[in-house]
């Protein structure tokens with residue numbers, strides 16, 4: 001469970017996110033949407049503990065994020081940031097094995113159980129056949145999937161994903177989102193594609209550093225809100241094949 005209590009973060013004198021009150025329930029997949037620069041990544045970084053709130057609080061399963069030891073936080077939360085990088089001379093398997101680090105110690109070295117978890121994580125993102133490849137030679141989408149596999153190998157209770165589908169082909173986009181929804185984790189996911197956001201349990205909408213709406217996607221992502229926040233015209237269409245609803249966008253002036 002993730003709870004932000006009136007959390008704000010300032011860079012110098014500039015408020016980047018303000019008074020964010022947000023509760024992501026255990027096991028829920030929560031989509032965070034908003035225009036470029038509205039503060040989505042900053043919220044994720046506050047939850048990850050990369051940033052500390054200037055005012056307010058972030059609680060993870062009831063515990064104040066600032067009171068968690070690094071090791072405990074690393075067991076609890078996995079964060080896949082945008083444009084995350086990795087040392088170049090590692091293989092895909094090495095990169096995913098790093099996800100096991102918070103669980104290892106002198107008395108609990110890497111063992112067959114960890115090997116199985118790593119193999120399973122690679123399989124879940126469809127990268128088993130590339131486990132021996134070097135990071136350097138991977139495509140953008142393959143790197144993205146390896147980062148997700150590392151996060152899965154971490155076996156976190158909370159998964160933070162910053163635009164996980166960017167770089168991915170359409171099959172991978174759909175399968176990664178389905179995977180995240182199926183996982184028994186609390187997932188907070190920053191997304192640009194509002195049709196993908198429709199598949200989340202709930203969504204939060206960021207605008208200019210504030211959370212301006214929060215709730216079930218079909219109730220929140222109305223044409224009116226989309227026009228106000230994203231400055232585009234939105235129409236809901238229904239797929240005649242299966243009745244699935246989707247949004248079509250156009251510039252307001254068209």
Ligand SMILES: Nc1ncnc2c1ncn2[C@@H]1O[C@H](COP(=O)(O)OP(=O)(O)OP(=O)(O)O)[C@@H](O)[C@H]1O
Pocket residue numbers: 011016034035036037038039040041042043206
């Ligand atoms: N360390 C910082 N110092 C100054 N400004 C910052 C800092 N971090 C973020 N910002 C600014 O805060 C705003 C919010 O940034 P953030 O990355 O959270 O937005 P975002 O919604 O994730 O954007 P995008 O959709 O483009 O990824 C941006 O205008 C950004 O330039």
